[in-house]
Every structure is written in C-alpha cells, then in structure tokens.
Amino acid sequence: MTAPPATVAEAPAGLPTARQVRTHLRRARRRHHEHSLGDVLGDAYVIVLFVGMYGWFAISAGRNMLDSPTVGQAEPGVRWWLAVAALLTGAGLAWRGLRAFGPLLVTPATQSWVTSAPIDRRAWLAPRLAVLLAGTAVGTALLGVAVAALGGVSDPTALGWAAGAGAGWGAAALALSVVAQSSRAGRRWPTVAGAAPMVAAAVITALVVLTGRLGDGLPRPESTPTIALVALGVPLAVAGTVLAVRALPRVDRATLTTGAQFANAAATATILLDPSLLTGLVESRRWRRIGRVRSGGFLPGPGWWALLQADVRRLRRHPSALLVWAALIGVQYAAALALPGLAGAAQVVFAYLAAARLTGGLRAISRSTGLRRALGGSDALLRGIHVVVPALGAGLWWLATLPTVEPGPAWLAPTLALGVVAAAFRAATRPPIDYGGATVNTPFGMVPVDLLRQGARGPALLAVLVLVQLFLG
CATH class of the missing domain: 1.20.5 (Single alpha-helices involved in coiled-coils or other helix-helix interfaces)
Known part of the structure; x- marks a missing residue:
C-alpha cells in the first residue's frame, strides 16, 4: 500500500508594505488616544x-x-566678525548634535518589530526624513530672522533673505547628516564637516582679537551676503536631500538605536533636572571610542602622587578638555572686545567652564563609592588630590586672561579665582539628587525648592561671584 504524499505547505502571504504597517499602527494608537484634533x-x-x-x-x-x-560700545566690524564666528561655532556644535542623535532614530519597540522585519527601510524612514527636513528648515529660518533682527536689520526683504539662508543651510545640514549616518565605518568626511566650521571660527576669532589689540580691528563688510548664502544653501539642500533619500536603505539598526539612547538620556535628564544622566552617557561613549590605550608606569612616590599622575594622564587621554580650556581663553578675549562692560563677568563664567572641563577625575571618584573604597584613604583626601588639576588649570586660565579686564582691588582677582575653583568643586562633588525634598505651592504651580537647590550646587556660588565682580570690579 502506497503511503499518502506529504502535505505541501502553503506559500506565505505577501509581506506588508511600510505604508500598511504604518497605517495599522496609527489605527491602533487612535483606539488608545483620548485627545481630539482641537486639543492638538x-x-x-x-x-x-x-x-x-x-x-x-x-x-x-x-x-x-x-x-x-553699561555694556560699552565696540567697533561694528568687531561685533560683526565675532557674530560670524559664533554662527560657525554653533553650526559645528549642531553638526555634532545631529551626529549624536542620528538624526534618524527609532524607539526600542520599532527596532524589535519593524526595523528587524523585512520591510523596505527607505519607505519606512522617508516620512521621518520629510518631517525632520521640514522642521529643521522652519527652525533655522526663524533662527536666521532672529540673528538678522538682533543685528539691527528691519527691512522685510532682508529678513526674507535671512530666513531663506537659514532654511537652506539647515536643511542641507540635516540631509548630509543622514548621509553621514548611513556611511560605512572609516570614512572621514563627517568628522571633517564638523571640524571645518569650528576651525574657521577659531581663525576668525584669533584674527579679530589680534587686529583689535594691535589696530582698529577688521572692517565690517558693506553688505551681508545673504543672497549668496541662499544661492549656495538651497542647491546644497536639494542635492543633500536626494543623497539622503538614496542613502536611507543603508541606515542600519545600530545607528538608529544609538541616537534613540542619546535622546532618551537627554529627555530623562531634562525631566529629572539631573544633567549627570546625560553627561555620564557622553563620557562613557567617549571612553569607548578610545578603545585601546598605551599603558605606562608612574613615577615612584606615595599613593597620593600616583593618583595625581593618574589624573594628569586622564587629561592626556582626553585632549578635547584641554582644547576647550584653551579655546575659552580666546573666547574671553573676544568677549572683552565685543562687550567691554561685561568683560569681568564673562571672565568669571568662562573660568568656571574652563575649570569644569578639568574635573573629570573629581567627578569620577565623587560619584562612585566603590571606587573610593578601592583606592583607600578618606574621602576628603581623595577629593583634595583630584582638585589639584582643576585648581592649577583655573589659576593658569585666570592669569592668561588678566589683560582683558580692568584692574580692581588687589584682593578681588585672587578671591574670584578661588571662588571659581570652589564652584567647580561643589558642582563636581554634588551627590545624587534626592527627589523626596520639600516643594512650595506658588501661583505658578508646585515648585520643587529642594530639587532646585540641589541642582544649583556650584552654579549658585558662581552667580554670587558674578554679582561681586559686577559691583566691585
């Protein structure tokens, strides 16, 4: 007797398209959505x-x-060129922010159920890209109008050209960042694209400071090249958008989820008023990028000497901290030229920022009880050892920027410098935030006074130093 033939499995149904999946998810959300269109x-x-x-x-x-x-009048050319340098610096920082966020990102649920499935990646990500491009263009157009209005422009035509320049370059930056997100490892052009405006800003600032100290300063151009910026930015935005659409299939899951992790950390840090949630993630990413370091022995001596050498070596392996420390010196000189009346207050603020860049070791031991126990010694001794580098850095920075301020009482400069070190120390040694503190009921709602007090540890002392400098400097 012949055995019956094996049953042939039915062919699987066709895979849903990205639009079908998106429509299904939208209908599912509407069943749990309580807000009407009017509320939105x-x-x-x-x-x-x-x-x-x-x-x-x-x-x-x-x-x-x-x-x-009160601020003091500066040469128009000085402020114009420093504004250009500030815009270039902002462009470089914005590029780094776009690279950190993705800019395309997906939630963990989308990563597990959608991007892991055989769905057309370009069709799924294209609407996100369109929304991001539109939002970025609108935002940078408003930023262009704000910058032009801040510079004294009131002509509607000129404001329109400024909006077009902002929208074009903003959309171009977003589109090219998507292309960079899809690039294979080893390509250098995204790094160069982010470093170029920063280097140009540093060169412009150095030229303005040198010419301002030695002569009358750089002259202001007769007209702002907004039309040329529009003529370059709009075609670049169009070409970047075409390249970004073509690059969407190459955007892998790793880059999509990495930006989501950064965005979640930023949102959590903002809601909980705890910047350490974001800075901790940034530091861990930075140390992971280093990957491998060359080990070496320390000079012989007591334990505190070895810990001090380790803190210095941390700076050598984190050169961007020293780079920012040095760049803030140029920023202080530029601020003294552009805003002469606020040079003293700017010196206090920038000195705090420069010292805070050197407190990596102090933050590490202050946030880890296990690390302090492993190193041995009292907490005061460990913190005292790791405050040496920030204190020396703040002292050298202060001495380098003394020519930018008018001399005041003999005791004021040393007091302010020590106060800056104390503010940086308090900010770096802040304990974990306790969310069970008191709140006060005000006409504006419940205000978490204790939470704000903990978050202001360090910046509050800095504000006092700024007031002292303004009234006594």
Whole structure:
C-alpha cells in the first residue's frame, strides 16, 4: 500500500508594505488616544504663541543690551566678525548634535518589530526624513530672522533673505547628516564637516582679537551676503536631500538605536533636572571610542602622587578638555572686545567652564563609592588630590586672561579665582539628587525648592561671584 504524499505547505502571504504597517499602527494608537484634533491644535497654538512672544522679547532685550552704555560700545566690524564666528561655532556644535542623535532614530519597540522585519527601510524612514527636513528648515529660518533682527536689520526683504539662508543651510545640514549616518565605518568626511566650521571660527576669532589689540580691528563688510548664502544653501539642500533619500536603505539598526539612547538620556535628564544622566552617557561613549590605550608606569612616590599622575594622564587621554580650556581663553578675549562692560563677568563664567572641563577625575571618584573604597584613604583626601588639576588649570586660565579686564582691588582677582575653583568643586562633588525634598505651592504651580537647590550646587556660588565682580570690579 502506497503511503499518502506529504502535505505541501502553503506559500506565505505577501509581506506588508511600510505604508500598511504604518497605517495599522496609527489605527491602533487612535483606539488608545483620548485627545481630539482641537486639543492638538490648541497645544500647537500655545507653543507658537510662547515661542513668538518670548523670542521677540529675547531679540528686543538683546538689541537693547548691545546698545546699552553699561555694556560699552565696540567697533561694528568687531561685533560683526565675532557674530560670524559664533554662527560657525554653533553650526559645528549642531553638526555634532545631529551626529549624536542620528538624526534618524527609532524607539526600542520599532527596532524589535519593524526595523528587524523585512520591510523596505527607505519607505519606512522617508516620512521621518520629510518631517525632520521640514522642521529643521522652519527652525533655522526663524533662527536666521532672529540673528538678522538682533543685528539691527528691519527691512522685510532682508529678513526674507535671512530666513531663506537659514532654511537652506539647515536643511542641507540635516540631509548630509543622514548621509553621514548611513556611511560605512572609516570614512572621514563627517568628522571633517564638523571640524571645518569650528576651525574657521577659531581663525576668525584669533584674527579679530589680534587686529583689535594691535589696530582698529577688521572692517565690517558693506553688505551681508545673504543672497549668496541662499544661492549656495538651497542647491546644497536639494542635492543633500536626494543623497539622503538614496542613502536611507543603508541606515542600519545600530545607528538608529544609538541616537534613540542619546535622546532618551537627554529627555530623562531634562525631566529629572539631573544633567549627570546625560553627561555620564557622553563620557562613557567617549571612553569607548578610545578603545585601546598605551599603558605606562608612574613615577615612584606615595599613593597620593600616583593618583595625581593618574589624573594628569586622564587629561592626556582626553585632549578635547584641554582644547576647550584653551579655546575659552580666546573666547574671553573676544568677549572683552565685543562687550567691554561685561568683560569681568564673562571672565568669571568662562573660568568656571574652563575649570569644569578639568574635573573629570573629581567627578569620577565623587560619584562612585566603590571606587573610593578601592583606592583607600578618606574621602576628603581623595577629593583634595583630584582638585589639584582643576585648581592649577583655573589659576593658569585666570592669569592668561588678566589683560582683558580692568584692574580692581588687589584682593578681588585672587578671591574670584578661588571662588571659581570652589564652584567647580561643589558642582563636581554634588551627590545624587534626592527627589523626596520639600516643594512650595506658588501661583505658578508646585515648585520643587529642594530639587532646585540641589541642582544649583556650584552654579549658585558662581552667580554670587558674578554679582561681586559686577559691583566691585
């Protein structure tokens, strides 16, 4: 008797398209969505109203501050070129931010159920890219208008060209960052694209400072090249968008989820008012990028001497901290030329930022009880050893920037320098935030006073030093 033939499995149904999956998810969300379209539009109206109102107030206050006799008048060319350097620096930092966020990112659920499935990656990511491009273009257009208005431009045509320049270059930067997100490992052009505006800003700042100290300063151009910026930015945005759409299939899951991790850390740090949640992630990524280091022995001596050498070696393996420390010296000289009346207050703030860049070892031992126990010795001794490098860095920075401020009482400069070190020490040794503190009921809602007090540890002392400098400097 012949055995019956084996049953042939039915062919699997066709795979759903990205649009079908997106439609299904949208319908599922609507079943659990309690807000109507009117509520969404009302929230959008409130956001636009607040952005417009506070944005215009910030622009008006900035223009009044620049024209105030208290701030001091500077050469128009000095402020114009320093504004260009500031915009280039902001462009470089924005590029680094886009590279850190992705800019394309997905949630863990999307990573597990969508990007892991055989769904067209380009069709899935294209709507996200379109939304990001539109939002970035609108945001940078408003930024261009704000910068032009802050510079004294009131002609509607000129403001329109400024908006076009901002929208074009913003969209181009976002599109090219998506292309960089899809690039294979080993390509250097994303790093060069982020470093080029920073280097140009440093060169412009150095030229402005040197010419301002030695002569009358760089002259201001007769007209702002907004038309040329539009003529270059819009075609670059179009070409970048085409390249980004073509590169969408090469965006892998690792880059999509890495940006989501960074975005979640930033959102959590903002909600919980704890910046260490974000800075800790940034530091861990930075040390992982180093990957391998060359080990070496320490000079003989007691234990504190070995720990001090280890803190110095940490700076050698983290050269960007020293680079920022040195760059802030140039920023202080530039601030003294652009805002002569606020040179002393700027010196206090920038000295704090420079010292804070050197407190990596102090933050590490202050946030890890196990590390302090493993090293041995008292907590005060360990913190005292690791405050030596920030204190020396703040002292050298202060001496290097003394020519930028008017001499005050003999005791003021040493007191402010020691206060800056104390503020950096307090900020680096801040214990983990306790969320069970007291709150106060105000007309603006519940204010977590104890939470704000913990977050202001260090910056509060810095604010006192700024007031002392303004009234006694």
